[in-house]
Amino acid sequence: MPRRSGAIVSILLLAACAKSPPPSAPAAAPVSVAAASRKAMPDLLNAVGTVEAINSVAVKSLVDGQLLESHVKDGDEVKAGQLLFKIDPRPAQAALAQANAALAKDIAARELAKAQVDRYAPVAKKGFISADQMQQYLTTYEAAAAAVKVDQANVAAAQLTLGYTDIHAPFAGRAGRILVQPGNLVKANDTNALLTINQVAPIFVNFAVPGAYVERVRTAQAKGALGVQARGDGMKAPQDGELAFVDNAIDTSTNTVKLRARFANGDESLWPGQFVSITLTLGTDANAIAVPDAAVKAGPNGYYVFVVKPDKHAEQRAVTVTRSVAGESVIAKGVEASETVVVDGQSRLTDGTLVQIAETKAENAAGATAGDAAK
Structure with missing residues (x-):
């Protein structure tokens, strides 16, 4: 019995001393990717605006x-x-008739005074009437002429008042x-x-942007007219307009500056009091590096992306994002053009993880289309 136990112990010791098999390599993490591209990207500012009648x-x-x-x-x-x-114009018509009657009366008095001046002027030169008497005739004529001017002003005022009884539209609207x-x-x-x-055509849209953007807006405006696009609920299509006004001061309570855009609004799709989304185009960066928004993640130290290296390993990189336009982020630093970035599956990755590039949805759709065509 002791010999048998010793044999068993020997066998166990030999098994323990046998070399363990090497661990298996970690499985590659499946990811979807996209290539960073260099393209022209507009420089946009987004805001919420309020439509206002001009x-x-x-x-x-x-x-x-x-x-x-x-x-x-x-x-x-x-x-x-x-x-x-x-x-009702009748009171104004009566006042006008009264003013015309007074004018006619004073015109008659003026003509009589003028006739007396013309009659006695030659006699006064010969000394047959005194200078004081002649001066009275002249004064009477001047007073009558002044009364006629007053009456003419009263007639004009009465005509104006009569015109006010018809109320007309000051502008189209x-x-x-x-x-x-x-x-x-x-x-x-x-x-x-x-x-x-x-007045709804043309029309204004008022909006505000952060005060930090004032210099960018003014610099871009100095180069030419800035385009503005408005979109709102119920609108069939966005409306294109032009920046018309930049306020001369930043509102200290909100740290924003007020801007105003002008739109032709020929179809009257913009309505006073309506809230719309505004996109102000400051210019275009002709050589911007862009990646899909899905590739950019936010971390405790800022934005980052996973770049797939040629050896199929993921590298985590910090990036500087300047703006997002139509589903793409403009990268100022951290990624070069033509590099491959992960757009789906980042949760499975750490720096240095081996990746397996999965077939993208676009490729699946292309394959299905080709298969249908083959059939």
Whole structure:
């Protein structure tokens, strides 16, 4: 029995001393990749803007009277000079007639005084009447002539007042709701307007950008007009406009600067008070290095990407991202053109991980299309 136990122990010792097999190599991590490319990338600023009418007027009466007629309906499109309202003109017509009568009376008095001056001037030269008497004739004529000028001014004022009984649109635009209906009495320059007209074509969009971008905006604006694009809910297509105004001071409460863009708005897709997304184009970088946004990740020390080396190992690199445009990030530092970056599967990677490049969705779609064509 002891001999048998010793044999078993010897066998176990020989097994323990036998060389262990080498560990198997780690499996490659499957990833999807894309190539960094050098291309022209626009320099864009994004913001939220508010649409504002270029011109907006609260239409009010300039005379007191009864509103007789309304020639516009709620929400109508109006033209410049179009008749909107008519106020009872009879009081103004009576005042004009009275002013014309006074003018005619004073013209007659002036003509009489002029005739007396013409009659007695030769007599006064011969000394048949005194100089004081002649001066009275001259003074009477000058006073009559002055009275005629006053009457002419009164007639012009009465005509102006009569013209105010017809209220016309000051510019083309879109009418709001009619606030005073025919039959009501209106007062000159009353607190309540008859209606409001907004000019919607062209139109403004107000927006703000961080104050740190002021120099970039002003430098780009000095080179030429800057394009602005507006997009909003319900709009069939984005609207293209032009930067029209940069405020002369930064708002200290928000650290932003106010800007304004002008849009033709021929289809009236932009409406006063509407919120829209604004994209301001400051220029174009002709040789920018771009990678898909999915390749860029944020870490505790900033942005980074995984670059696939020629030996199929991943290298983690810190990158400097200047901006993102249409799903692509512009890289200022960290990646060179034509290098391969990982766009999917970064969670499986660490610096130096062996990778296996998986077939991309684009390749799958191309293969399926080719297969269908072969069939």
